[in-house]
Amino acid sequence: MDDLFVGKYRSKSTDELAQIAKNSKYHDGARKAAVAVLTERGKFEPTSVRNSDYSKQDLDDLLAGLQNYRIQFTKTSDSLTVFKDDWNGVTGTILLLIGVALILTYGVLRYLGNTYWGLKYALVGGLTAAYLGWNRIDYSNYSYLKIGLDGVTIKKGIHLTKRVIEIDKRDFVSFSVRDYRNSVSIFLNSKTARPLGIANFRKKDYEVTKSYVERLTEELNGLVAKLGNTWL
Incomplete structure (x- = not known):
């Protein structure tokens, strides 16, 4: 998204970019892009941008x-x-559910007699996802x-x-x-x-x-x- 702003803002004047960069009403990505273009032009002056009243x-x-x-x-x-x-709890829950699903799938297929060697990747992936998910929930x-x-x-x-x-x-x-x-x-x-x-x-x-x-x-x-x- 920031890259789209940067491409769009290259056509704006330095004054316009400075106004965007210092105005808190603009989206954070837009302000970052304005600073990036000002920096490309060698026109980024913190004292001129940092004057919000x-x-x-x-x-x-x-x-x-x-x-x-x-x-x-x-x-x-x-x-x-x-x-x-920080959404760690949400993403952690999703990862944990994916991990549990993969582990259960591995267990069911093995119980049914499937010996396909590729199943080990499902087990490894499931254990990894479950661990990462639990860790993110724990540190939400x-x-x-x-x-x-x-x-x-x-x-x-x-x-x-x-x-x-x-x-x-x-x-x-x-x-x-x-x-x-x-x-x-x-x-x-x-x-x-x-x-x-x-x-x-x-x-x-x-x-x-x-x-x-x-x-x-x-x-x-x-x-x-x-x-x-x-x-x-």
């Missing part, structure tokens, strides 16, 4: 930008849910954050279990930002527990990820404030 964006605009980081959300009048699923990394009337709920799926953390509204302090070499993270601070990392955003060469995350964090804290007496 997030200070003028409200929470809804910022939430729409989450798609660039493969993060999804649902928002109602009294809650916000942000979640990310589903994460979920909900800001609601009662407080904050965090879920993380690791090693076949979902770790659930509930931060009571009276225990919540704020969301904060930590800047790392290749990523920026949002942390949840509470009165009785250590800071908890709730989301990580990998830095991109065509966007000021830190500025985006800082503004998003500011709006998340604003959302908590807007809940008013339900948090006080």
